[in-house]
Amino acid sequence: MIQLLKIEIFKIFKRPRTYIAFAVIALIIILIQIALKFGGTEYVGLMMSGMGDSFEEIPTTVILNGYLVCFIILNLLLIHVPILVALVSGDAIAGEANMGTLRLLVSKPVSRIQLLIVKFAASVFYTMILLIWMALLALFLSILLFGVNWLGVARELQFNVMESDDVLWRYAWAFCFAAIGLICVAALSFMLSVFSDNSIGPIVTTVCIIIVFTILTQLQIPFYDETIKPYLFTTHMLGWKGFFYVKAVDGVTEKGSIENLSAILKSAAILIGYTIGFLGIAFWYFKKKNILS
Amino acid sequence: MSSIIDVRGLTKTFNEITAVDDLTFTVQEKSVYGFLGQNGAGKSTTIRMLLSLIRPTKGQIKIFGLDLSIHRKEILQRIGAIIEKPDLYKYLTAIENLNLFAAMSGIKLTRKQLVDKLERVGLGERADSKIKTYSQGMKQRLGIAVALVHDPDLIILDEPMNGLDPQGIADVRQLINHLSKDQGKTVFISSHLLTEMEQVADSLLIIHKGKKIADGNIHELLNPDQARIELETKSAKELEHVLKQTSWANKIISANGQRVIMEMRREDVPVFIRQMADMKQDIYSINRKNSLEDYFLSLTSN
Numbered sequence: 001m002i003q004l005l006k007i008e009i010f011k012i013f014k015r016p017r018t019y020i021a022f023a024v025i026a027l028i029i030i031l032i033q034i035a036l037k038f039g040g041t042e043y044v045g046l047m048m049s050g051m052g053d054s055f056e057e058i059p060t061t062v063i064l065n066g067y068l069v070c071f072i073i074l075n076l077l078l079i080h081v082p083i084l085v086a087l088v089s090g091d092a093i094a095g096e097a098n099m100g101t102l103r104l105l106v107s108k109p110v111s112r113i114q115l116l117i118v119k120f121a122a123s124v125f126y127t128m129i130l131l132i133w134m135a136l137l138a139l140f141l142s143i144l145l146f147g148v149n150w151l152g153v154a155r156e157l158q159f160n161v162m163e164s165d166d167v168l169w170r171y172a173w174a175f176c177f178a179a180i181g182l183i184c185v186a187a188l189s190f191m192l193s194v195f196s197d198n199s200i201g202p203i204v205t206t207v208c209i210i211i212v213f214t215i216l217t218q219l220q221i222p223f224y225d226e227t228i229k230p231y232l233f234t235t236h237m238l239g240w241k242g243f244f245y246v247k248a249v250d251g252v253t254e255k256g257s258i259e260n261l262s263a264i265l266k267s268a269a270i271l272i273g274y275t276i277g278f279l280g281i282a283f284w285y286f287k288k289k290n291i292l293s
Numbered sequence: 294m295s296s297i298i299d300v301r302g303l304t305k306t307f308n309e310i311t312a313v314d315d316l317t318f319t320v321q322e323k324s325v326y327g328f329l330g331q332n333g334a335g336k337s338t339t340i341r342m343l344l345s346l347i348r349p350t351k352g353q354i355k356i357f358g359l360d361l362s363i364h365r366k367e368i369l370q371r372i373g374a375i376i377e378k379p380d381l382y383k384y385l386t387a388i389e390n391l392n393l394f395a396a397m398s399g400i401k402l403t404r405k406q407l408v409d410k411l412e413r414v415g416l417g418e419r420a421d422s423k424i425k426t427y428s429q430g431m432k433q434r435l436g437i438a439v440a441l442v443h444d445p446d447l448i449i450l451d452e453p454m455n456g457l458d459p460q461g462i463a464d465v466r467q468l469i470n471h472l473s474k475d476q477g478k479t480v481f482i483s484s485h486l487l488t489e490m491e492q493v494a495d496s497l498l499i500i501h502k503g504k505k506i507a508d509g510n511i512h513e514l515l516n517p518d519q520a521r522i523e524l525e526t527k528s529a530k531e532l533e534h535v536l537k538q539t540s541w542a543n544k545i546i547s548a549n550g551q552r553v554i555m556e557m558r559r560e561d562v563p564v565f566i567r568q569m570a571d572m573k574q575d576i577y578s579i580n581r582k583n584s585l586e587d588y589f590l591s592l593t594s595n
Binding site for chain 2: 003008010011015016058099100101103104105106107108109111129183288290291292
């Protein structure tokens with residue numbers, strides 16, 4: 001099994017297209033960092049407007065530190081990275097069918113279930129490497145460029161402040177949560193890949209599903225809040241933000257606290273449930289599929 | 294000799310279409326078994342069922358005496374195959390492709406062993422070239438190397454000579470003979486090149502519209518003791534007139550234009566040729582007509 005996994009990972013990282021996602025992530029993050037480095041004052045001013053006089057005296061360089069830059073980047077990126085994940089997981093089975101290599105793989109002395117397990121595991125491995133790459137650039141490069149200080153997170157009716165020594169562990173958990181969300185997307189495109197003989201189909205379908213679900217998630221219409229939103233996996237993918245929502249007593253942040261841990265755990269459980277569902281369908285269908293490609 | 298493949302009542306239907314219809318055949322150990330049929334006759338579907346790529350609607354497949362539906366993994370461990378065209382990973386080199394498929398069959402080979410296997414199909418010098426730079430013939434050779442990389446007992450080759458030049462075809466023919474006669478492998482081969490099949494196959498299975506129409510030893514099927522010959526001459530009618538004065542008169546099948554077709558015992562052919570020379574008959578060419586091609590066409594044409 002380990003040998004088969006090594007083969008799949010070798011194949012993924014031998015393809016030039018694999019590196020597109022890494023290049024795109026690096027480009028976006030660096031562009032955001034450049035923009036904030038040279039135009040961060042206006043951005044922070046806009047963010048802090050309406051926060052009252054208490055923040056006016058604080059220099060921009062204090063507010064705009066590496067932790068805040070990383071938060072801004074994750075806010076912008078984590079909704080789009082799934083598209084890059086779909087590039088590899090959507091290609092996992094359909095790409096082999098398209099190349100004509102699927103029939104050769106399935107005629108080898110490896111069970112179809114084993115083949116799917118290693119293929120999905122390789123997609124997960126790629127997703128994790130992509131996430132680590134994003135963490136390195138978004139968090140550590142931002143810290144290097146902007147330094148560290150307290151993190152201020154603006155919410156609808158409040159502003160949460162976390163001391164600098166209370167932030168890094170939150171990012172660690174936020175990235176772990178993001179991993180669960182991205183694996184869920186990988187499972188969705190992987191499932192679609194099993195049904196197709198051409199990788200364009202599952203990749204485009206995954207992207208369309210993410211776009212439609214994200215729009216529904218972000219629509220501020222009360223009717224959808226209870227009828228549709230709680231069931232969309234894209235709603236729960238935003239759960240990583242919960243690690244930056246803190247408890248406050250008399251306007252003072254409680255260090256090391258998380259406002260609603262049970263909501264985060266519920267979102268994680270729903271994402272895992274979706275992942276199991278997508279994989280279950282993929283395994284059920286592929287086991288009996290006629291390989292005609 | 295024991296049977297390596299034993300197929301009973303194999304049937305596959307796709308919706309309303311029956312691609313393979315109640316097919317029964319046996320492939321003997323160490324033989325080269327030719328599998329023929331027109332396009333759409335059900336050859337690829339049958340081969341895919343033998344490799345468990347397609348689930349049969351009905352029937353049983355036993356390979357190496359084991360039921361394929363139960364012992365899939367053990368059976369596939371001992372089979373090497375090319376299915377239709379040898380599509381491999383274009384972004385990998387030949388040696389990477391070979392190593393990858395060896396590993397999938399549970400075999401670990403050194404670089405030298407891999408290069409040796411590539412040299413056997415004439416690709417040693419291009420071992421480190423990416424497949425996307427290969428010609429169709431080179432891909433075909435690499436496909437054969439991939440099929441043989443784990444030293445299988447049964448080799449299933451679907452159109453292995455497609456895209457090969459005459460030298461390549463001769464090399465594959467030699468390789469098949471070597472695998473069967475020297476190494477004792479069983480080869481199940483489908484091809485459209487009937488003259489090649491005639492040269493390599495010991496037994497034949499011909500299917501038409503999913504049904505078996507002929508099966509057996511190639512020599513018995515083609516009846517080599519009886520020769521059907523075609524003579525090319527200046528005028529078929531003149532030659533027919535001359536032949537009717539001789540004991541060969543009842544051997545004439547037809548005489549039209551410049552061609553006379555005759556049927557006689559194989560050992561009588563040289564006697565006939567000598568006599569024609571003595572009689573100073575101008576015969577431009579003599580061709581044997583009971584080839585596999587003629588036999589195949591007689592069975593499959595409407």
